[in-house]
Amino acid sequence: xxxxxxxxxxxxxxxxxxxxxxxxxxxxxxxxxxxxxxxxxxxxxxxxxxxxxxxxxxxxxxxxxxxxxxxxxxxxxxxxxxxxxxxxxxxxxxxxxxxxxxxxxxxxxxxxxxxxxxxxxxxxxxxxxxxxxxxxxxxxxxxxxxxxxxxxxxxxxxxxxxxxxxxxxxxx
Numbered sequence: 001x002x003x004x005x006x007x008x009x010x011x012x013x014x015x016x017x018x019x020x021x022x023x024x025x026x027x028x029x030x031x032x033x034x035x036x037x038x039x040x041x042x043x044x045x046x047x048x049x050x051x052x053x054x055x056x057x058x059x060x061x062x063x064x065x066x067x068x069x070x071x072x073x074x075x076x077x078x079x080x081x082x083x084x085x086x087x088x089x090x091x092x093x094x095x096x097x098x099x100x101x102x103x104x105x106x107x108x109x110x111x112x113x114x115x116x117x118x119x120x121x122x123x124x125x126x127x128x129x130x131x132x133x134x135x136x137x138x139x140x141x142x143x144x145x146x147x148x149x150x151x152x153x154x155x156x157x158x159x160x161x162x163x164x165x166x167x168x169x170x171x172x
């Protein structure tokens with residue numbers, strides 16, 4: 001932990017879907033599907049600190065313990081309307097300059113595929129970073145940043161709620 005506060009060293013991305021007659025239980029099942037149900041999750045806003053390493057879920061999870069308080073950025077969407085598609089996505093944009101901070105953007109939607117939601121969230125993160133850098137959000141400036149996204153979508157089935165989520169999990 002940094003002497004300047006709680007600054008994440010690493011981040012990893014997961015997604016999940018859960019279905020149950022109770023909305024809270026469907027959320028728990030989505031967390032379980034994503035592999036993060038055993039942590040006390042604290043949602044934070046959307047800044048990726050300079051030098052924060054993006055790692056695989058397997059690597060990040062090795063550093064966390066059950067019951068640990070874990071900071072995250074979460075996109076979450078639920079519905080019980082049968083046949084309706086729900087989507088949740090996170091986009092990430094990081095400047096190539098290692099001294100710069102990046103942005104994480106959450107997006108929740110009805111009717112979008114995972115690919116559509118992923119693209120939208122990534123574009124939103126890029127626009128936020130471009131704005132912070134004071135540059136236009138155009139192709140030339142996108143080459144000055146790395147991007148990624150993660151998304152989950154699902155169609156609601158009869159019998160209860162469907163919850164989808166996409167999460168950036170921080171490791172201090």
